[in-house]
Amino acid sequence: xxxxxxxxxxxxxxxxxxxxxxxxxxxxxxxxxxxxxxxxxxxxxxxxxxxxxxxxxxxxxxxxxxxxxxxxxxxxxxxxxxxxxxxxxxxxxxxxxxxxxxxxxxxxxxxxxxxxxxxxxxxxxxxxxxxxxxxxxxxxxxxxxxxxxxxxxxxxxxxxxxxxxxxxxxxxxxxxxxxxxxxxxxxxxxxxxxxxxxxxxxxxxxxxxxxxxxxxxxxxxxxxxxxxxxxxxxxxxxxxxxxxxxxxxxxxxxxxxxxxxxxxxxxxxxxxxxxxxxxxxxxxxxxxxxxxxxxxxxxxxxxxxxxxxxxxxxxxxxxxxxxxxxxxxxxxxxxxxxxxxxxxxxxxxxxxxxxxxxxxxxxxxxxxxxxxxxxxxxxxxxxxxxxxxxxxxxxxxxxxxxxxxxxxxxxxxxxxxxxxxxxxxxxxxxxxxxxxxxxxxxxxxxxxxx
Amino acid sequence: xxxxxxxxxxxxxxxxxxxxxxxxxxxxxxxxxxxxxxxxxxxxxxxxxxxxxxxxxxxxxxxxxxxxxxxxxxxxxxxxxxxxxxxxxxxxxxxxxxxxxxxxxxxxxxxxxxxxxxxxxxxxxxxxxxxxxxxxxxxxxxxxxxxxxxxxxxxxxxxxxxxxxxxxxxxxxxxxxxxxxxxxxxxxxxxxxxxxxxxxxxxxxxxxxxxxxxxxxxxxxxxxxxxxxxxxxxxxxxxxxxxxxxxxxxxxxxxxxxxxxxxxxxxxxxxxxxxxxxxxxxxxxxxxxxxxxxxxxxxxxxxxxxxxxxxxxxxxxxxxxxxxxxxxxxxxxxxxxxxxxxxxxxxxxxxxxxxxxxxxxxxxxxxxxxxxxxxxxxxxxxxxxxxx
Numbered sequence: 001x002x003x004x005x006x007x008x009x010x011x012x013x014x015x016x017x018x019x020x021x022x023x024x025x026x027x028x029x030x031x032x033x034x035x036x037x038x039x040x041x042x043x044x045x046x047x048x049x050x051x052x053x054x055x056x057x058x059x060x061x062x063x064x065x066x067x068x069x070x071x072x073x074x075x076x077x078x079x080x081x082x083x084x085x086x087x088x089x090x091x092x093x094x095x096x097x098x099x100x101x102x103x104x105x106x107x108x109x110x111x112x113x114x115x116x117x118x119x120x121x122x123x124x125x126x127x128x129x130x131x132x133x134x135x136x137x138x139x140x141x142x143x144x145x146x147x148x149x150x151x152x153x154x155x156x157x158x159x160x161x162x163x164x165x166x167x168x169x170x171x172x173x174x175x176x177x178x179x180x181x182x183x184x185x186x187x188x189x190x191x192x193x194x195x196x197x198x199x200x201x202x203x204x205x206x207x208x209x210x211x212x213x214x215x216x217x218x219x220x221x222x223x224x225x226x227x228x229x230x231x232x233x234x235x236x237x238x239x240x241x242x243x244x245x246x247x248x249x250x251x252x253x254x255x256x257x258x259x260x261x262x263x264x265x266x267x268x269x270x271x272x273x274x275x276x277x278x279x280x281x282x283x284x285x286x287x288x289x290x291x292x293x294x295x296x297x298x299x300x301x302x303x304x305x306x307x308x309x310x311x312x313x314x315x316x317x318x319x320x321x322x323x324x325x326x327x328x329x330x331x332x333x334x335x336x337x338x339x340x341x342x343x344x345x346x347x348x349x350x351x352x353x354x355x356x357x358x359x360x361x362x363x364x365x366x367x368x369x370x371x372x373x374x375x376x377x378x379x380x381x382x383x384x385x386x387x388x389x390x391x392x393x394x395x396x397x398x399x400x401x402x403x404x405x406x407x408x409x410x411x412x413x414x415x416x417x418x419x420x421x422x423x424x425x426x427x428x429x430x431x432x433x434x435x436x437x438x439x440x441x442x443x444x445x446x447x448x449x450x
Numbered sequence: 451x452x453x454x455x456x457x458x459x460x461x462x463x464x465x466x467x468x469x470x471x472x473x474x475x476x477x478x479x480x481x482x483x484x485x486x487x488x489x490x491x492x493x494x495x496x497x498x499x500x501x502x503x504x505x506x507x508x509x510x511x512x513x514x515x516x517x518x519x520x521x522x523x524x525x526x527x528x529x530x531x532x533x534x535x536x537x538x539x540x541x542x543x544x545x546x547x548x549x550x551x552x553x554x555x556x557x558x559x560x561x562x563x564x565x566x567x568x569x570x571x572x573x574x575x576x577x578x579x580x581x582x583x584x585x586x587x588x589x590x591x592x593x594x595x596x597x598x599x600x601x602x603x604x605x606x607x608x609x610x611x612x613x614x615x616x617x618x619x620x621x622x623x624x625x626x627x628x629x630x631x632x633x634x635x636x637x638x639x640x641x642x643x644x645x646x647x648x649x650x651x652x653x654x655x656x657x658x659x660x661x662x663x664x665x666x667x668x669x670x671x672x673x674x675x676x677x678x679x680x681x682x683x684x685x686x687x688x689x690x691x692x693x694x695x696x697x698x699x700x701x702x703x704x705x706x707x708x709x710x711x712x713x714x715x716x717x718x719x720x721x722x723x724x725x726x727x728x729x730x731x732x733x734x735x736x737x738x739x740x741x742x743x744x745x746x747x748x749x750x751x752x753x754x755x756x757x758x759x760x761x762x763x764x765x766x767x768x769x770x771x772x773x774x775x776x777x778x779x780x781x782x783x784x785x786x787x788x789x790x791x792x793x794x795x796x797x798x799x800x801x802x803x804x805x806x807x808x809x810x811x812x813x814x815x816x817x818x819x820x821x822x823x824x825x826x827x828x829x830x831x832x833x834x835x836x837x838x
Contacts, residue, residue, distance in 0.1 A: 013498070235834035307497045329498065332491050337451045339487035340505035347501035353510050353714045354501060368491040372503025373483060373578050376622030379507060380774040381718065392775065395823050410827045418495075426496045429507050430622075435495035 004196045005230050007217030009388040011350050011423050013159045015307065016363040017327075019267040019276040021166055026279040028099075029286040032075050033092045033318030034060050037311070039130070040139045040439075041065065041446055044090040048079045057104035057126055057260035060093045069140050071321075072127030074262030074283040076102040092318065095284075103259035111180040111255050119184040126254050130321070131247035132185075135228060135240045136414035137442050147241040149188040149232045154204045154245050155195040155215075157222035158306035162267035162324050165201035166278060168245055172203045174252030181251050182243065183209045193227045204245070220388065225420040229389040234414045246324060266319065270303075270328035271365035272296045281319065287326050288316045299331040301368050308422035309435070332369025340372070350386065350427045375430040383424035383434075391415060393424055397434060400441030405448050408441055417442060458482055476572035480579035508581040510716045514707035515588050515764065521703040522696040523549035526596045529651045529693055533664050552596050552652050553696055559600045561587040563607040571616045582621030582628075582770070583611065589629035589764060592697025593757065593805075594636070595649040602640055606632040626812045627771040630805050637805070645801075647671060650693035668694050670756040670794065670801040678743040687754045698760040701753075708763040717767040720776065721783040725762040728787025729753060736795055744795050752791050761804035762787065771812040775822040782818055786811045 036044040043064040048054050054077065059070035073095055081094040106126045111119055120143045123129040132141040141147070155164050168175060182190055189211050194200040196214035205212065213231060215221045224242040234240055243251075246264045253261045262283040269276050274294050281290075287302065292315075303310035304320040307327050311320055319326065339347075344354030348364040356362065383393040391412040399407040418435035425434035464470045465478035482488075484505070492499060527548030531538055540548075564583045572579040590607055614631030615624040637644045647667040648654040654666045669681050669692055682692050690700025698704075711717025733749025740746040752758060766772060766786050773782035786807045793803030800806055 015498075233833060235830070301491075301497060303497055310497065312497070327497075333489050335455055335486040335489050337455075337486055338484075340503055341509060344501060349501045351500070351502055351715050353506050353716065356501075366498040368497050369487070369499070370490040370492055371487060371499050371501050372505065373488065373490075375504045375578070375580055376620065378504060378582065378622050378770055379716075380769040380772075381776065381779075384776065390826070390829070392823050392826055394774065395819075410830070411823070412830060422496055426498065427500045427502075429500075429502050429504055431499065431503065433495050 004214040004216050005227075007215060007221040007226065007230075007388045009385055010157075010218035010220055011386045011427070012157070012218045013307075013350075013366075013426070014348070014361075014363045015159045015271065015329075016365050017269050017271040017273055017276050017329075018160055019162065019269045019278055021163060021278065023166065023169075023265055023278040023280060026281045026285070027289040028097065028282070029289050030097060031080070031286045031288075031316075031318075032073075032077070032095045032097055032282065032284040033286065034071055034073065034095075034284050035092050035318065035320065036061060036063075036071075036090050038321035039063065039071070040137060041443065046082065046090060046093070048073070048093065050079050050082055052079050053077070054079060054095060055102045055104045056262060057106065059127055060095075061090065063140070066140060066142065068124055068143060069129050070124070070127045071130050072260050074260070074285075094318075103261075106254060106258050106260075108258040109255050111177060111184060114184065116184045119181055122254070123181070123251070126260050128247075128251050128254055128260060131251060132241055132243050135225065135234055135242065135417065137446055138417040138419075139446070141241045142239075145239050147186050147188060147239045149228075149240050150182050150186050150190045151224045151228055151231075151240060151242040152182075152190065152192045152210070152245060152248065153222050153224045153227055153242070154192055154200060155198075155222045156324075157195075157219035158308055158325075159219070160267070160269035160325065160327060161222070161306055162265070162269075162278065164245055165198070165204070167265040167324065168201060168203045168249065170203075171249045171252075172206065174249045174256060175203050175245070176207055177252035177255050178243075178248030178250075179207050179209055179252075181255060182241075182248070186241070189232070191227065191231055193224075193231075195222070217388070220386075220420060220423060223419055225416055226388055229391075229415050233390075236409060236414060238414070244322060244324070247322075264324060266323070267325045268294075268328075269325060270307075272298070272300050272328040272330055283321065284318050286316050286318055287313070290326065291315055291328060295328050299333060301329050301331050303327040303329070307366070308426060309419045330365065330367040332367035332371075334369070336369075351382075370431055372429075372431055374432065377430050377432070379429045382427055382429060386423035386427055387420070389415065389420065393421065396441075397421075397432070397437055400437050400444070403444060405445065408445065413441055413445055455486065458485070473573060476577070476579050477569045480569065480572070483578070504581045507716055508584045510710065510714050511585045511764075512588055514710040514717070515585075515592065515697070517703040517706040518592060518697040518700060518760065519553075519588070520546075521690055521700040522592060522698075523553045525549065525690060525699055526552045526652065526696060528691065529596075529666075530653060533651045533654060533660050533666060536661060549596075553591065555600055556591040556594060556596075556598065556603050556696070557588070559603045560590045560607050563604045564590075564611050567608060567611045567616070571620060575620070577620065580621035582615075586610070586628040586632075590632045592764075593629060593633045593695045593760070595644065596696055597649050597652050597655055598636070598643055602636055602643060605639075606636040609635045622770055624770055625816070626809055627765055627768045630765055630809050630812075633805055634809055637802075645671075650695070666693050668692065668756065668801075673744045673747060673755070674798045674801045676743050678747060684751065684754065687751075695757060695760075698757040701759045704759045704763050711763065711767065717763065718769070718772070718779055720779040721767045721772060721786075722762055724780045724783030725766050725787040725790075726753060728784035728789075729758065729762075729791045730787070731784075732788045732791040736791065752794070756794065757802055757804045758790060761790065761808055765804075765808050766811075771815065773815040773818050773822075775819050778815070778818045778822045781822075782811055782815050785814070 054073045062070040075097040077097040083092040134141045192210040196216040305323040396411040527545035610632035736745045790804040790807035
């Protein structure tokens with residue numbers, strides 16, 4: 001095994017509400033939703049209209065800018081609603097599921113025996129190409145590209161993130177099959193990155209055709225952006241692909257069984273969940289059966305994903321396409337008298353301006369309050385402490401704000417996406433909306449490059 | 451607190467757009483958020499946020515200034531007693547009270563002038579009032595002589611806030627440290643009130659009842675005159691029992707403040723450390739080439755003379771006007787220390803070299819950062835395969 005890459009700068013936010021390591025099968029949900037907003041740079045073109053019947057694996061919509069990649073339905077049933085937002089933008093395609101799932105047949109095959117074109121064809125037909133994304137920009141991968149490498153982060157360091165070993169348990173063959181599929185797609189290396197602190201599951205370590213790398217350290221050590229920056233950094237013109245472990249298993253199952261089996265394991269987490277556990281679910285399910293009678297009283301925020309990068313959904317909202325976690329935390333809609341002046345034994349901060357710094361092992365129930373107003377940048381060195389890439393984060397953010405394309409390029413915009421800036425956003429004293437600035441910059445680059 | 455909250459909610463509509471007092475909206479908001487952390491929740495990006503905000507950060511700096519302030523108030527009374535009636539056996543509270551009568555008006559004038567201007571600019575720009583002046587408003591009195599006329603405090607503060615900060619876009623955008631801008635403005639506009647031997651102690655300027663032979667000179671001006679044999683003892687200078695600007699004399703009080711800044715992580719240890727190193731290096735160089743008594747002063751003694759300690763701890767570390775990159779901070783701090791001692795010793799017209807050194811490096815900080823960032827860019831370009 002290769003040497004351990006030590007990530008020193010970062011932050012593990014001590015949240016309460018970690019999921020107990022027990023996997024239950026979730027009660028099936030009646031409704032499933034697939035959300036175009038889970039994909040970046042999307043101009044959605046609908047394929048399945050309201051009232052139409054679909055099978056698991058039937059295409060629901062595609063991106064006009066990338067018409068060969070279609071997004072599949074996780075279940076069979078009837079399209080009951082196409083929810084639209086401002087300017088008729090499609091937000092959700094909702095399917096009422098059949099009690100017995102019918103699958104589109106894509107045919108079984110052993111990926112090793114297929115050519116690259118045949119593999120690509122199968123992934124595109126089934127819609128499972130949607131699991132493969134690229135850096136820069138974090139958009140869906142282009143089948144015509146030959147990426148210089150493919151990255152798989154086999155561990156997740158986000159707050160309350162699921163334990164990947166538990167999640168991939170018993171899926172060794174399909175994981176390997178998925179890896180075999182990916183190895184058809186690149187002439188470069190497949191980097192499989194594991195956490196050096198915990199002996200990872202055999203499913204991961206026994207994988208063949210990959211380069212196993214070890215990482216150590218706090219969040220964001222598990223983010224692919226950081227791993228790419230350390231192992232095979234992106235220069236102008238480079239393309240690197242990345243896929244999540246559970247999605248590789250799903251790809252493996254496609255070749256084994258010839259169907260889109262949308263099941264995956266997610267963690268239900270957060271301080272407001274009564275019984276935080278792992279659940280086997282189908283992608284896109286409404287979280288209603290999971291959280292009903294399983295959350296505390298009060299005004300709550302339901303998040304598909306983790307607290308740093310997840311999306312806000314309702315208590316009946318749908319699990320995001322790439323998410324393997326649901327987090328429920330309290331809303332912070334209250335006034336606090338002289339909150340900034342209190343000693344702050346119970347106020348979590350990454351810095352040391354509150355007395356909570358004296359209680360390093362405490363776990364916190366954090367809410368969605370902003371804890372202050374937005375200001376111009378004053379404090380320096382703050383982002384750098386939680387941003388482990390060889391990039392000057394504040395300078396890059398400022399370059400994006402002034403829309404200086406050339407400077408953004410020089411400062412490393414190709415290597416980052418918004419999730420890499422989630423911790424800087426969390427710690428920011430000036431309460432700057434860093435992630436949305438980064439996305440704006442990436443979209444600007446996309447426009448400029450096309 | 452609920453009653454207070456209800457009252458605020460009741461009067462709030464008057465200050466909002468279309469209300470009776472909409473012109474005071476920024477002012478109202480400033481006071482409202484001072485009393486209550488707002489109920490705003492996250493709408494995009496991370497769902498949770500760190501508890502820290504600008505108010506917390508700035509109030510830590512003000513807190514760190516308190517030891518220097520309290521000592522300065524007492525010392526104002528103590529120095530006056532030394533000058534006028536050294537036989538008097540005044541108690542600490544008595545001296546403190548005498549000092550408070552001199553210092554408090556300066557603080558009030560500084561805050562009132564600065565905040566009024568801040569409120570007006572915030573309202574015109576439609577911004578929230580920034581907390582930056584909470585610190586500047588305290589720094590300005592601490593770097594002034596106790597006998598300064600109050601109208602000068604107001605003029606200097608107004609100049610610093612308007613031309614040092616607001617014309618650049620307000621807190622966070624300024625190039626120069628506002629408090630030092632105020633001091634530099636007054637220093638060059640009214641030198642008679644900002645330098646010499648008679649401004650540091652109350653009453654010396656009109657010469658009433660001063661004890662014969664009492665000079666009131668600061669150690670720095672003594673040294674500049676070559677009068678090093680009469681310098682106060684190291685102990686006196688370290689404790690701060692000497693004439694000087696209100697908050698700068700006591701090294702021990704400043705060190706307590708430095709400790710607060712370092713423990714909370716609000717002040718940059720890189721800048722403090724490199725400033726001290728820069729000063730020591732220059733001090734040693736001067737010792738080696740010494741041709742006059744001032745140059746012979748041991749390098750380390752420069753650290754406890756004049757405004758050096760105060761400047762290194764509270765002024766050089768201003769994150770807005772200082773260098774922002776890690777490596778830049780080392781360079782920036784080193785040059786401040788280096789130049790401060792050079793100016794102090796070699797240019798007799800400006801014994802207080804720290805102020806000028808910091809202002810000069812404020813101007814150069816963006817350039818230093820530029821080169822640090824540029825080297826990162828070059829590294830990135832070099833990494834790319836030679837495709838160009």
